[in-house]
Amino acid sequence: MKIGFIGCGNMASAMIGGILRQGIFSKDEIIVSNLTEEGRARSEKTLGVVTTLDNNEIVRSAKTVVLAVKPQFYEEVLTEVHDSLTTEHTIIGIAPGKTLAWLEEKAGLPLKVVRFMPNTPAQVGAGMTAVCTNDRVSEDELAEILKITDSFGCTEVIPERLMDAAGAVGGCSPAYVFMFIEAMADAAVSQGMPRKQAYKFASQTVLGSAKMVLKTGRHPGDLKDMVCSPAGTTIEGVRTLEKSGFRSAVFEALTAAAEKGKKL
């Protein structure tokens, strides 16, 4: 077994999807655990990987172990698998707030520790993942780890001090973007557009705008100005967004998310 996931919910499934699509590991090289028999059967059916209800089996079978449970369960899980862990293991934490030092301390032995901050667009191969490691991870080992994260989207290696910022702008932001898409579609529906078509317009517009930022490298403000004709329709919307505190609302949302990450 090449990699194990303790917990196999939304984020683990999204990452495994990319790993399998890109052929980084095959189904029989991936083992996942679940809390319930229902969850185990679901993972087996949807992903086709090896499954278990025993977290210690994950650690005994795989040298690279991803902790894919909610942050509140990290300590409990690390205590549970403590006796199966060795210094040959690489532990990968994906939860906000659980630092490299905290993970090593709770693991209880000097091992390789990595943090990922992925996001759910990994499910469609368009994730954005931040990665940092402790100093036991060599350059070659990091290169192997980046093959994993690159399989479900883009990766940036960052200093650990930026992990909460990455959590806000990467990990959490899909939720805010989905809210934005939903709100835009609601407005289009209120103007008479069928809902399905409204989601297509809103989603493709967000996708296209994001691509423009990435591909042109131009300042987002420049790209905004390109859309705003003098005395046109767009600038009227810009006026109302500014009046409603749109930028400030986004700024505050990401700040709140990052601050919460520091407390977990």
Ligand SMILES: NC(=O)C1=CN([C@@H]2O[C@H](COP(=O)(O)OP(=O)(O)OC[C@H]3O[C@@H](n4cnc5c(N)ncnc54)[C@H](O)[C@@H]3O)[C@@H](O)[C@H]2O)C=CC1
């Ligand atoms: N959902 C997201 O957008 C993101 C999540 N994360 C992090 O990923 C981690 C997982 O989050 P999700 O996948 O969203 O959660 P989830 O709730 O979808 O999945 C967690 C899974 O772990 C299982 N589980 C719980 N306790 C367990 C135990 N003791 N042993 C084995 N399995 C157990 C649950 O049954 C569930 O299937 C969290 O730490 C979260 O902070 C990070 C970035 C983005």
Ligand SMILES: O=C(O)[C@@H]1CCC=N1
């Ligand atoms: O809020 C959450 O649980 C996760 C962590 C990062 C993004 N979403």
